Amino acid sequence: MTEKSALDYRIDNLDKSILIALMDNARAPYAELAKRFAVSPGTIHVRVEKMKQAGIIEGTRVQVNPKKLGYDVCCFIGIILKSARDYPSALAKLEQLEEVVEAYYTTGHYNIFIKVMTRSIDELQQVLVHRLQPIDEIQSTETLISLQQPIDKDVTP
Known part of the structure; x- marks a missing residue:
């Protein structure tokens, strides 16, 4: 993904669903998300990678109390x-x-x-x-x- 296309990336409903699921559990397996959203694990992987490249997903971290x-x-x-x-x-x-x-x-x-x-x-x-x-x-x-x-x-x- 080029720098321009990364900046222009617009999330759709599937991306939103993936983000919400990962925000709830960042360790959720892609296969589980794929089953939940009726797409292939490859689709989940590609979507997550595109959102990482676009700067929408900046990483994962452990939340401590x-x-x-x-x-x-x-x-x-x-x-x-x-x-x-x-x-x-x-x-x-x-x-x-x-x-x-x-x-x-x-x-x-x-x-x-x-x-x-x-x-x-x-x-x-x-x-x-x-x-x-x-x-x-x-x-x-x-x-x-x-x-x-x-x-x-x-x-x-």
Whole structure:
């Protein structure tokens, strides 16, 4: 598939069905999917490969439960940078913090919005005081502690 055709790839109903099935169970055998969708395993393979080449499927990964690993505190931190030009260096420093599991460059009040996971409130305080706030590019932060995550889903193809 050429670069242009990869960008132009449009998914159809079969592709959507395959994506939904793989999002539910990324280890589902192609033969099982083929039987479910009344096509050949080769068709499933070709469709998956085309969606990979088009960048629709970026890979597979194991989803872990942070609470089962002892990460009981989830919070979101809005970061205001001293200057917009500080973004690349601030992001590089944030990426080095193992507690930062997601980061977003945003519009609005905050320049960067991050998700942080820690094992305790005490650990969160240590991260804030000794690792996050000392970053030179950061002017100020606001921390929001998550009490629960009632919705957790992927986009629908």
